[in-house]
Amino acid sequence: MPIINAVFNWFIKKRIHQIELFMKYPDEVQEEWFEHLIASAQHTEWGKQHHYKSVESLHDFKQRVPIQNYDTLKPYIERMLAGEQNVLWPTEIKWFAKSSGTTSDRSKFIPVSAEALEECHMKGGKDMLTLYCNNRPNARLFTGKSLTLGGSHQVSQLNADTFFGDLSAVIMKNLPLWAEFYRTPDLDIALLENFEEKIEKMAHATKDVNVTGISGVPTWNIVLFKKILEVTGKRNLLEVWPNLELYFHGAVNFTPYREQFKLLIPNGDMYYLETYNASEGFFGIQDREAPGEMLLMLDYGIFYEFLPLENLEDEQPETLTLDQVELGRNYALIISTNAGLWRYMIGDTIRFTSLVPYRIQITGRTKHFINAFGEEVIIDNAERALQEACRQTGAIVRDYTAGPIYFEGNNAGGHEWIIEFEKKPAEFERFVDLMDETLRKINSDYDAKRFKDMALRRPVVHRAPEGTFFRWMKERGKLGGQHKVPRLANNREYVDGLLAILEPANRAV
Template identity: 75%
Template sequence: MTIVNSIFTWFMKKRMHQIELFIKYPHDVQDELFRNLLSGARNTEWGKKYDYNSIHNQQQFKERVPIQTYESLAPYIERMLKGEQQILWGTEIKWFAKSSGTTNDRSKFIPVSPESLEECHFKGGKDMLSIYCNNRPNAQIFNGKSLALGGSHQVNQVAGDIYFGDLSAVLIKNLPFWAEFYRTPDMSITLMDNYEEKIERMAMATKDVNVTNISGVPTWTVVLAKRLMEVTGKSHLLEIWPNLELYIHGAVKFTPYREQFKKLIPSSDMYYLETYNASEGFFGIQDQSNSEEMLLMLDYGIFYEFLPMENFEDENPKTLGLHEVELNKNYALIISTNGGLWRYMIGDTIKFTSLSPYRIQITGRTKHFINAFGEELIVDNAERALTKACSETGAIIRDYTACPIYFQENEAGGHEWIIEFEQHPDNIEKFVDIMDNTLREVNSDYDAKRFKDMALRRPLVHVAKEGTFYNWLKNRGKLGGQHKVPRLANERKYVDEILTMN
């Protein structure tokens, strides 16, 4: 197996040269990609509607094609689900990724073309390992198995040879045969719908396997790890998998889970690698071991635009190109892809932490914020405040959500939080004060509204009993995969539902 590991790591490192090219020539790469995307769709119904043949530059593209949401593209996608082709993209589309986002209760079906499979999703998967092998020359991950804690949706046939499933199910169904050899458990368990049964089956199937790397959402990885320790009687994962060296995570901010993982995997050599992957595309990979930034991947068949959040509500908002962005400003991400999404707002917000190369951090969602009183509280603010409060009170957070408390008669408004702790703070009132003061430090709008409690009073925090969020997701049929708890909401729906269970 050592020879096989050497061959694979050598192959992965070869990709680093191409990554270095788009780092060195980011705008040239994006310009060429933009032209290729237009060429790939010029004879489609969409391409003819907007006359892609006569678009010669990015400015014409922005002026002619409006910014899209899923709702605006849905009529086209519904026809594609029935088997119609040449609608949004020029090659045949047989696969659709059923999105399980948190901001919309209605499912979304994202077209997955052959190009987006090979040049985006699979390429991103290989690049994760390429970057890891480049950063850790003595990596031994190919001497064992990869445990992928993927989605829980089976692949479903729509009509003829048209199929949909959770993105991980679509990817697994299209992987080359040799990739299955390095995965565990087998596909029959990986794609199970019943997530509780799936966790049990995964634990039993992998407890005696040489697992060297794990990929999955932190929430569900913790659930699996705890079950593994219960069935084996071990105190941490390295007693079960002594050769475990890499954890690949994404979908939610890792900061609240970091202390839990230090207990689950008590090793200073454990490598944590964050990715930014969604049904719509693969966008970023953490390329430095000592940083929480992610390298924006510029050669995956995705053309990027960035909408400043201060212009988000404008009637015809102006987007910026890669060459126009600034550091530490909040942008909504707009993409055009080789899967047929055009000027599509995916709902995420990001900020740039570096412009050479272009590195980013996810700051939240365009719908996941609280701005009931002009405070403009985003997920990034919340995560920083909670991290500091945990650090100073010995707490570890399992999950949380928050929403506004609206004005009532002569009372000021406020924010209502529900927090489920893995390890409770030594003093909950101290925890709330630190959280509140940190929010004031990192968000001047919040600070202004908190002045003498005139518009915002001190946060109201409910400590949730163990299992509250798990049971809430279960009741909504949202266990597993990319399903996650909405962190911030501008309305009270989620908090009111969860409070009835606590």
């Protein structure tokens, strides 16, 4: 096994040269992909409707193709689900990633072409290993197996030629043999649809395996880890898997989970590597030991545009290309892909932390924020405030959500938070004050509205009992997979839903 590990390390690092090329020539690489995508799709139904054959510049493209979302592309995708081809992309599309994104539908079905599967999602998976092995020359990842907690929907068949499932399930069904050999547990367990049954069986199936790496969404991995400790009677994961060295995480900000993972994996040398992989594409990978920022991957068959967040509501918003972006500004991400998503707004907001090379942070969602009073609080603000409050009070937050308290009579508005703690703060009222003070420091709009409690009063915070968010997500049919606890909302849907299941005696304000 050590010999195989050494061979894998040598082989996989050959990709580093190509990564260095797009880091050095980002604009040229993106221009090549733009031209390739337009040329490839000119004879599709979409390409003909938007006259791709005569597109000579990005300006032409923007003039002919408005910014899209799932609802605008849905009529085309529904025909593809029924088996029609050459609609948005020229090659056969028979795979669709089922996602629970923020649209008018309960679920989205994102087309996954053979090119997107191989040149984007699979390539991203290989590059995760490439960058890790490059950063850790003594890595021994391949001496054991990688545990993957996959999605909540296994692959299903719509018709003779069309299949759908969570992105993780689609990828697992198409893994090359070498990757399948290094993965655990078996597919019949990994793709179970019942999340609680899957957790139980995964715990028993993997407790005696030499697991060296783990990947998945932090929220659900913690549920699995606690089940494994319950089954084995061990105190932490290193007593179960002594050779564990790497955790690939994504989908949500890892900051609120970092302290929980330190308790579960008490190893200062444990490597945490963040990825930005969505049903629509694989966008970023952490390429150095700098938590919270990722290298924007530019040669995955995706052309990027960036819409300044302040222009989001413009009638004809003007997008920027890579060479026009600035550090520190929030942008909505717009993509055109080798699966036929054209100028598609995926709903995430990002900011650039570096322009040479291009590195990004995810700052939130275009629909997940609180702006009921002009305060413009985004997820990044909320998590920085929680991090500071936790640091000063010794708390660890497991999950949270927040929404507005509307004006009533002469009372000012406010924000209402529901927080489930892994470790409660030493002084709860101080925790709330620190959170509020930090928000005021980092968000001038919030600070202005908090002046003398005129528009916003001090936040109202409820401490939720252990298991509250798990129960709520279960009741909503949102356990496992890519489902995320919604952090912020500009309405009271999530807050009221959670308050409804909290016993009055368990609420602490």
